[in-house]
Amino acid sequence: MRPTSQPLRLTLIAPEGRMGKAIAEAVADDPSFAIDPDHGDVIVDFSAPEALAASLDRATRAVIPILIGTTGLDDLADRRIAEASRSVAVLRASNTSLGVALLEELVERAARVLGNGWDVEVLEMHHRRKRDAPSGTALTLGEAAARGRGTPMRREDARSGRQLEREEGAIGFAALRGGTVVGDHDVIFAGTDERVVFSHRAESRMIFARGALAGARFLAGRAPGLYTMRDVVGAL
Numbered sequence: 001m002r003p004t005s006q007p008l009r010l011t012l013i014a015p016e017g018r019m020g021k022a023i024a025e026a027v028a029d030d031p032s033f034a035i036d037p038d039h040g041d042v043i044v045d046f047s048a049p050e051a052l053a054a055s056l057d058r059a060t061r062a063v064i065p066i067l068i069g070t071t072g073l074d075d076l077a078d079r080r081i082a083e084a085s086r087s088v089a090v091l092r093a094s095n096t097s098l099g100v101a102l103l104e105e106l107v108e109r110a111a112r113v114l115g116n117g118w119d120v121e122v123l124e125m126h127h128r129r130k131r132d133a134p135s136g137t138a139l140t141l142g143e144a145a146a147r148g149r150g151t152p153m154r155r156e157d158a159r160s161g162r163q164l165e166r167e168e169g170a171i172g173f174a175a176l177r178g179g180t181v182v183g184d185h186d187v188i189f190a191g192t193d194e195r196v197v198f199s200h201r202a203e204s205r206m207i208f209a210r211g212a213l214a215g216a217r218f219l220a221g222r223a224p225g226l227y228t229m230r231d232v233v234g235a236l
C-alpha cells in the first residue's frame with residue numbers, strides 16, 4: 001500500500017499527443033499526481049486504436065489499472081477490454097469531462113420521458129485533425145438515448161445521397177470537422193411541432209485532462225472490473 005502522501009504516478013501511453021500534453025499540464029498543477037513513464041500506479045491511454053492491445057497487455061502483466069480515453073475502437077477492442085477487466089480495473093471513457101457525464105444522464109432521462117415518438121439526432125463538431133467519426137462521445141450519448149428508450153441502438157450515419165425517409169427508431173449521427181474546435185456535441189430530440197436540444201461545448205482540453213486525473217484517482221487500488229465516468233462522478 002502506498003503512503004497517502006505520495007503522489008499517484010501516471011504512465012502516459014502518448015505523452016506527446018494533444019491529450020498527453022494536457023494531462024501533463026494538469027499534473028504539473030496538482031502535487032498529488034506525478035508522471036512516471038515506466039513505473040506508474042495507473043496507465044493512462046489517450047492515443048490511437050492501434051496502441052490499445054499493447055496498453056492492455058502492459059496493464060495486465062504489471063497488474064495495474066488502466067484508463068482508456070482513446071476513441072474509434074472496434075468490436076475486437078471491446079472484447080479485449082472486457083477480457084482485461086477480468087484481471088485489472090479498467091475505466092473506459094469516451095469523454096472524461098464532468099459536463100458530458102451530466103449530459104449522458106440528462107439524455108437518458110429525456111429519452112425515457114419522451115419515448116419512441118421522438119426522433120434522436122446526435123450532431124458533433126471537432127478539430128480538423130480528429131481521425132474517428134462519429135466521435136466516441138456522440139456514440140456514448142446515442143447509447144444513453146437508446147438505453148432511456150429501452151431499445152438497442154440502431155445507428156443511422158451520413159444520409160447524403162440517400163432517397164429514403166428516416167428509419168423509424170434509428171439514432172442519427174452527423175459529424176463536422178474543421179479548425180481547432182475542441183469538441184461540440186448536440187443531442188436533438190425532434191418531436192411533432194417541438195424540439196428539445198441538449199448541448200455541450202468543450203472550450204479547452206483541460207476539462208478532459210482534469211477528468212482523467214479524477215478517473216486515475218478513482219482507479220487506484222480499485223478491484224478488477226469495467227468502470228465508466230458515471231462510476232467516477234457518482235450520483236449526479
Ligand SMILES: NC(=O)C1=CN([C@@H]2O[C@H](COP(=O)(O)OP(=O)(O)OC[C@H]3O[C@@H](n4cnc5c(N)ncnc54)[C@H](OP(=O)(O)O)[C@@H]3O)[C@@H](O)[C@H]2O)C=CC1
Nearest residue numbers: 014016017018019046047048051069070071094095096208
Ligand atoms: N476520453 C476523452 O475525454 C478524450 C478522448 N480523446 C481521444 O484520445 C485520443 C488521442 O487524442 P489526441 O491526443 O487529440 O490525439 P493526438 O493525435 O494529438 O495524439 C495521439 C498520440 O498517440 C500516439 N500514438 C499513435 N499510435 C500509437 C501507438 N500505436 N502506440 C503508442 N502511441 C501511439 C501518437 O504518436 P505519433 O504522433 O508519434 O504517432 C500521438 O502522440 C483520440 O482517440 C481521441 O478521440 C481526445 C480527447 C478527449
Ligand SMILES: O=C(O)C1=N[C@H](C(=O)O)C[C@H](O)C1
Nearest residue numbers: 071094095130135136137183
Ligand atoms: O478527438 C478529440 O479531440 C476528442 N475525442 C473524444 C471523442 O471522440 O468523443 C472526446 C472529445 O470530444 C474530444
